[in-house]
Amino acid sequence: MNLLPSGICFYLSVAICWLTAEVDATWWYMGTLGSQVMCDNIPGLVNKQRQLCRQNPRVMQAIGAGMKDWISECQHQFRSHRWNCNTTARDHNLFGRLLLRSSREVAFVYAISSAGVVYTLARACSQGELDSCSCDPTKKGSSRDAKGSFDWGGCSDHVEHAMRFSQAFVDAKERKERDARALMNLHNNRAGRKAVKRFMTLECKCHGVSGSCSVRTCWLAMADFRRTGDHLRKRYNGAVQVAVNQYGTGFTAAHTHFKRPSKNDLVYLEDSPDYCIRDHESGSMGTGGRVCNRTSRGVDGCEVMCCGRGYDTSRVSRTTKCECKFHWCCAVHCRDCHQQVDVHTCKGQT
Numbered sequence: 001m002n003l004l005p006s007g008i009c010f011y012l013s014v015a016i017c018w019l020t021a022e023v024d025a026t027w028w029y030m031g032t033l034g035s036q037v038m039c040d041n042i043p044g045l046v047n048k049q050r051q052l053c054r055q056n057p058r059v060m061q062a063i064g065a066g067m068k069d070w071i072s073e074c075q076h077q078f079r080s081h082r083w084n085c086n087t088t089a090r091d092h093n094l095f096g097r098l099l100l101r102s103s104r105e106v107a108f109v110y111a112i113s114s115a116g117v118v119y120t121l122a123r124a125c126s127q128g129e130l131d132s133c134s135c136d137p138t139k140k141g142s143s144r145d146a147k148g149s150f151d152w153g154g155c156s157d158h159v160e161h162a163m164r165f166s167q168a169f170v171d172a173k174e175r176k177e178r179d180a181r182a183l184m185n186l187h188n189n190r191a192g193r194k195a196v197k198r199f200m201t202l203e204c205k206c207h208g209v210s211g212s213c214s215v216r217t218c219w220l221a222m223a224d225f226r227r228t229g230d231h232l233r234k235r236y237n238g239a240v241q242v243a244v245n246q247y248g249t250g251f252t253a254a255h256t257h258f259k260r261p262s263k264n265d266l267v268y269l270e271d272s273p274d275y276c277i278r279d280h281e282s283g284s285m286g287t288g289g290r291v292c293n294r295t296s297r298g299v300d301g302c303e304v305m306c307c308g309r310g311y312d313t314s315r316v317s318r319t320t321k322c323e324c325k326f327h328w329c330c331a332v333h334c335r336d337c338h339q340q341v342d343v344h345t346c347k348g349q350t
């Protein structure tokens, strides 16, 4: 029985199927009785992951539902880059053969996926969607920060719990192997998880006579996932190329003038392809058909984006809101303006 007719599976370490709405409904119907069947039908899971999946079907479902968010964060971060984190349903693996490599881009995908699992899970816990977790139970009583003392209140995101689960589940696959790629993936998975924790902020509410703020209740909340995305994107830019040390237990910098990687750095083993042409083996989609900016000298410029192949220009009509007027009270009326704009797209390989 194939329960996942149209589920798109994402099986690098995060072996989860991104279920379509239809399959999602089936899932609900099956309830926990069916979770064994469900988990047994997700391809690419190692035993430990199947076990965690069967024990936590609702957690799996929450993580699956969050997946499109971190994939779109990846696409946002690389929107004007030759490699744009484009996904493909081919081979039931969203990133095609890209993930068989150990390039800088793969480092980023692993880091942002494990960060995404932590974020999604902690949020689901806080929102009371899961039986297995809720708000951080250790944030109770009172505490102090730079502004003085406060009482814990509200709901602090239980990131520690989410990190533990994510580590157990996501890392399980890499722990089966002890080769260079597994070490690389484990390192980047951890860097991703830590990136979420880094952007937790204390949010407070003031109480006391006429808002004097003599009493505060505070909770620790995760920042928007964009912060994690921005951070990991910077780490991608500064990623360190490494080689495995002679004992096979850790890394040394691949080049003598490179720094040794810290726990927060992303690491990679292989140079990246240039992503100019479509190449199934290296997981490159090529830049043919991508929109580029004619006047930019940066990575989004036609020169760089199209890899010197040139571009086509087409004139398209865009509708924008314009001449907006505010009417008392409270409406804004705009006119639709039509504008002709030139759109440049890279020529494909010939």
Ligand SMILES: *[C@@H]1O[C@H](CO)[C@@H](O)[C@H](O)[C@H]1NC(C)=O
Binding pocket: 084, 086, 087, 285
């Ligand atoms: C991703 O690639 C597919 C196939 O090449 C293409 O149809 C799609 O528009 C691309 N998406 C993005 C966001 O570039």
Ligand SMILES: *[C@@H]1O[C@H](CO)[C@@H](O)[C@H](O)[C@H]1NC(C)=O
Binding pocket: 293, 294, 295, 296, 297
């Ligand atoms: C194209 O690049 C130029 C120069 O970097 C920039 O000023 C302009 O806003 C860009 N246009 C678009 C449509 O992004």
